[in-house]
Each structure stands twice: as C-alpha cells, then as structure tokens.
Amino acid sequence: MNMQHKKALRRAAPLLLAALAALLLGAQLAQAAVAVAWGDKGDNVIAVQRKLKQWGYYSGTVDGVFGQATYDAVTYFQRKNGLKADGVVGSTTAAALGIQLSGRAKASVAASGFNDSEVRLLARLIHGEARGEPYMGKVAVGAVVLNRVRHSSFPNTISGVIYQPGAFDCVSDGQINLNPDSESLRAARDAMNGWDPSGGCIYYYNPNTATSGWIWSRPIRLSIGKHNFAV
Numbered sequence: 001m002n003m004q005h006k007k008a009l010r011r012a013a014p015l016l017l018a019a020l021a022a023l024l025l026g027a028q029l030a031q032a033a034v035a036v037a038w039g040d041k042g043d044n045v046i047a048v049q050r051k052l053k054q055w056g057y058y059s060g061t062v063d064g065v066f067g068q069a070t071y072d073a074v075t076y077f078q079r080k081n082g083l084k085a086d087g088v089v090g091s092t093t094a095a096a097l098g099i100q101l102s103g104r105a106k107a108s109v110a111a112s113g114f115n116d117s118e119v120r121l122l123a124r125l126i127h128g129e130a131r132g133e134p135y136m137g138k139v140a141v142g143a144v145v146l147n148r149v150r151h152s153s154f155p156n157t158i159s160g161v162i163y164q165p166g167a168f169d170c171v172s173d174g175q176i177n178l179n180p181d182s183e184s185l186r187a188a189r190d191a192m193n194g195w196d197p198s199g200g201c202i203y204y205y206n207p208n209t210a211t212s213g214w215i216w217s218r219p220i221r222l223s224i225g226k227h228n229f230a231v
Contacts, residue, residue, distance in 0.1 A: 122142050146191055146192065
C-alpha cells in the first residue's frame with residue numbers, strides 16, 4: 001500500500017466511525033421500549049385505560065387521552081403490584097397489565113411554547129430542589145415556577161423566577177448547576193405541557209427544614225412527599 005492510500009484511509013477512518021455510531025444509535029432507538037405517559041393520546045392509551053377499567057383501577061372515560069384520571073389509575077395499579085409508581089406505562093407496567101404497546105419509542109416529549117434551554121433550566125431546578133421526591137412532586141415544583149411566571153408579583157420569565165435572589169435553595173447552594181436526570185427532564189416537560197399537581201400554588205417548602213417564619217403564614221393547599229404547597 002503506497003503512502004497516498006494510507007493517507008486516504010486515515011482521512012476516511014473518522015467518517016466511517018461516525019457513520020457506524022449513527023447506525024448503532026439508530027438501531028438502539030428503533031429497539032427502545034415504547035412508553036405512554038401524561039399528555040399522550042392514541043390507541044396505546046386506550047388499551048391502557050380499557051385494561052385498568054376492566055380490573056377496577058380506572059372509572060373514567062376510555063377516550064385515549066392520558067390525563068390526571070389515567071395517571072392516578074396507573075400509579076394506583078403500580079403501587080398495588082409492587083412496581084415503580086411513576087405514572088409511566090413502559091414495558092414492565094404494560095406486561096403487568098397484560099397488554100403490548102405498539103409503535104416506536106419517542107426520542108423526547110415536546111414542551112409546548114418553550115425552547116430547549118428553558119426546558120433544561122426548569123429540569124435543573126427540579127433536579128436541585130426535588131431529587132428523591134415522588135414524580136408528581138417533581139412536576140409540582142416545576143409548576144410552581146411556571147405559576148410564578150404568570151403571577152404579577154414575580155418576574156415574567158423562567159430564568160427570572162429561578163434566579164430571583166433568595167427564591168430557591170438550589171440556586172444559593174449551587175445544585176442548580178447539576179445535570180438533571182431523565183425524570184427531572186420529563187417532569188419539566190410535563191409541567192410545561194400543562195400538568196399542575198399543585199393546583200395553582202406559588203410556594204412550596206419542606207416543613208422539616210424551612211427556616212423562614214413568613215412561609216408558615218401561607219395557606220397550604222396540599223402536601224406531596226416532603227413538600228407543602230401553598231398560595
């Protein structure tokens with residue numbers, strides 16, 4: 001092999017490796033498990049609702065829309081059957097239900113009206129503030145941020161709310177800079193797509209660690225995990 005051929009092979013090698021990596025990634029995505037969750041619509045949701053209704057976990061309408069009633073039924077089923085109660089029907093929960101989901105997995109869930117940097121920033125806030133909390137509690141923390149954006153007493157952007165001085169402990173202690181996990185990203189998207197488990201709250205706090213006397217004066221709407229949510 002002459003020198004020119006060797007140089008040509010060296011130049012082509014990175015391109016060949018990149019092409020191989022793309023093919024492998026495509027194969028992994030094609031084989032990824034299908035899952036349905038909050039905000040999804042269609043035949044898979046209908047199948048889930050029918051089976052949950054058949055077994056007495058769901059009393060709502062079989063309409064193919066994965067909303068609050070379906071989420072509540074799924075998490076109830078998961079808890080009763082020793083599964084992770086995250087409200088997502090993936091391969092394990094589907095198998096326990098006795099159904100097979102059809103179609104291909106989605107690479108990501110869109111967040112209506114928000115760009116990728118806003119999704120990631122909210123996910124970092126959720127990850128920093130609510131790691132270890134129930135999934136619904138993570139979504140509720142994200143919803144509080146969005147409720148503040150819409151409230152006249154707070155800044156009108158996600159970054160403005162999150163970085164308002166003294167607003168969130170994770171900003172003060174640097175945990176806002178941690179990379180969010182996949183569950184925090186999904187919780188951010190669910191909140192951005194309209195799910196508000198807090199019911200419109202603009203405050204939350206852990207009563208075991210709260211140091212502000214003022215926060216205790218706020219009317220509590222509900223508690224999720226270790227957090228009280230208030231207005």
